[in-house]
Amino acid sequence: GDDHAIITLLRLVSLLWLVLPSLGALTNTNVLRSIDVTSPGIARSKIGVKATNDGAKAEDNYAVAVRAADAAAVSFVSLKLKTGDSLSRSVAAKSRDVNGYAIYDFKLDPPIAPGASAVLDIAINDEQLLQFAFNAHFDSPYETKKQKTVVRAGSSEFVVPPTGPEPTVKKGPSVAYGPYEDVKLSLTSSDYPLQDNKPILVAKTLSREIELSHWGSNLGVTEYYDLYHRGAALRDKLFSRIDFQFAQYSRGLRSNVLEEFRANVYYRDDIGNVSTSNFRKSMIPPLSIVWWLEYNWHHTYDVPLNDYLKVDSKTGRYVLNVKFMGSLSNVTIEDARLRVVLPEGATNVKVALPFPADSEEHSRFYTNLDTIGRPKVVMISYEYPPFELLRKPLVVSATFFGLLLQDSSTPREETTKVIALAKSAFLALDTAFEAYRSGKKTREELTAAREEQKGKVERSILRLAKVRNAVSVLKQEAAFVKGVQEIEKGFKERLDKMVVYQDAVVAFLVEMQASGKVDEKKKDALQVKVVKL
Structure with missing residues (x-):
């Protein structure tokens, strides 16, 4: 019954504080949490925390708690630390499990001095369903003096009114929960029902290949998508094209704008180019996506290299900045792979990722005009001797002419x-x-x-x-x-x-x-x- 649930919860709180004695003397003096569910299938949480060090020594670690049931859907957790005029950002490594919570540890640089305060901006991205359930109170192993949460959706229409602990104020598409004061770690379930006709697109796999050429001053991109719709299934699993034309669901379809495309765009799926897709600078998913089926395709395009590649004037190293994810926005990606093929002759390659990757591999990739192969490895820097610019023309001359x-x-x-x-x-x-x-x-x-x-x-x-x-x-x-x-x-x-x-x-x-x-x-x-x- 309810009494048993409360006893279990209090025991969980006690264990959490007991297992983490090294968390130090930090206190969340004020928390403002904003949850954005305007994009179908994705929830973005931004949490502003004013943390005060009440202890006698500097604190250099801040722990962010995410419920284990939600952690599997979290794509990344990042933290920005603002102390005075300085601002630093870090991304948590893999979390550790503590009694039903995934704990993400962040090193604070500089540490928070005794008696001082710092402003922390925490970002958490995860998936959401049309019935978005969350904890109205901020999950944290630290004492929280004051907190408030604002949830914002893309529509002000609700199937049923949102629920949550008072005070709860609805204003347009937003609902404010709180402020709450002196709330211990607890689970207070809140439901935020959403009415959204846009399909919830999920990429089971995304393979992104980027190949750059100094000789052609070009960046070639190829993306392989295995996409499906994680929304409501089709009633009776029967499809009527006439009904689709008049259904509100079809009007809810939104195209994905492919902002990065510049030239030489090519698109193909397993059977060619299906008639129900619209591939321009925007892409409307075909009918199979809307009705719970999978859809596979790949597209390629070229962009000017100088938009992404710069030279460090101090070291002479080339620095390449590219996106890890694909060109489709607001799509949840379950398994993403990125392969970057550097020009032949690039050496001393270094990779800087904005978040921890499951694996990183360096190898060589050959094309028919290579003589020593290209290293393939999201910021990437490398050394590139001027002579290497001559290698490709020489091979081309010997081969073609x-x-x-x-x-x-x-x-x-x-x-x-x-x-x-x-x-x-x-x-x-x-x-x-x-x-x-x-x-x-x-x-x-x-x-x-x-x-x-x-x-x-x-x-x-x-x-x-x-x-x-x-x-x-x-x-x-x-x-x-x-x-x-x-x-x-x-x-x-x-x-x-x-x-x-x-x-x-x-x-x-x-x-x-x-x-x-x-x-x-x-x-x-x-x-x-x-x-x-």
Whole structure:
């Protein structure tokens, strides 16, 4: 009954304070919390806290508590600390669990001195349903003297009135809860019913690939979406196009504006370009999204490189700033992956993320005109020697002008065919390795696939040498012979480095699987080895 629930709750509060004696002597003297649920499927909490140090020593840690039941839906928690004229921001690492709460610890820099106060701005992003339930009181392991919460929706229409502890004041699309004074840690459930006809779009997976070119002064972006709608299901699971045209739900559809698009926009799904989608600078989801089905597609576009890449005048390093998430706004993303392909020759790569990532990997990626490969790794900085700007034009000259100007000459036709064969073999080699790393291929299957593709590359090199030897006696073909020789050398070097790289990664993964843990020293050594390749 209710009495039992209250006893259990009080016991939880007691344990929380008992387990966290190191929280120090901070007090939340005033809390103003703003929760924005104007975007379908997403709740954004901004919490302003005035924290006072009542103790005798400086405090350099602030703990933010999120109920464990809600923590799984939280995308990130960040904190801004304002002391005097200084402002610093940090993002919490993974939380620790304490009796039904996920605790996010933040280091305060500078610490709060005894008797002093600091202003903390806390941001929490998570998902919400159309019946948004939350705690009207601020969850915190610290004593809170005064607090107030304001919830704002996109519409002032409510199916039923919002509920919560008094005082509660509704004004338009906003509801204010409080102010409340001297409230201990407790659960006071409040319901905020929302009437919103916009679909709740969720990306099951988002893979974002960014490739930059100094030579072309271009940033190419490709995004792969696996999207579905997490709203109300279709009644009887039957769809009527006529009913859809007149339904209020269809009028609630909102397009996603793709602000970043500039040029060379390309869009395709599994069956081409469906008639129910509208792809311009805005994108309206197709009918399948509205009616609870999944929809997969990918699009690409180009933007000017100088909008995202700058040079640090003090160090000479290039600094690239790109978004981690995709170009669609107000979409919840369950699993996001970002791959950035830097130009060939970039070295000493450093990555700075605005939040902790589950994993970070550095490797090399080859295209048909690369000779040493491109490092692929959201702020990214790297060194780029001026000579590297000449590498691509030299390869292009040797390849296109020396080899791919197809005419009736049999040597050139043969060379073109051999290069295409080697290119497909390298691609298959890389695909097989990625399949092994993702668990789709066994080690034995990888070995078999690699031997087959290595054989194709080696035979291609022999065929190129045969073509080169056949025309080496002709003086007018000297440039052609030299170009073929460079291609042979490049194929050999690329194959050798791919084999060394794959062997090193396979050995590391096998050892990790056997021990059941990651050896950080060996992981660092592997990354150093990969960079040296």
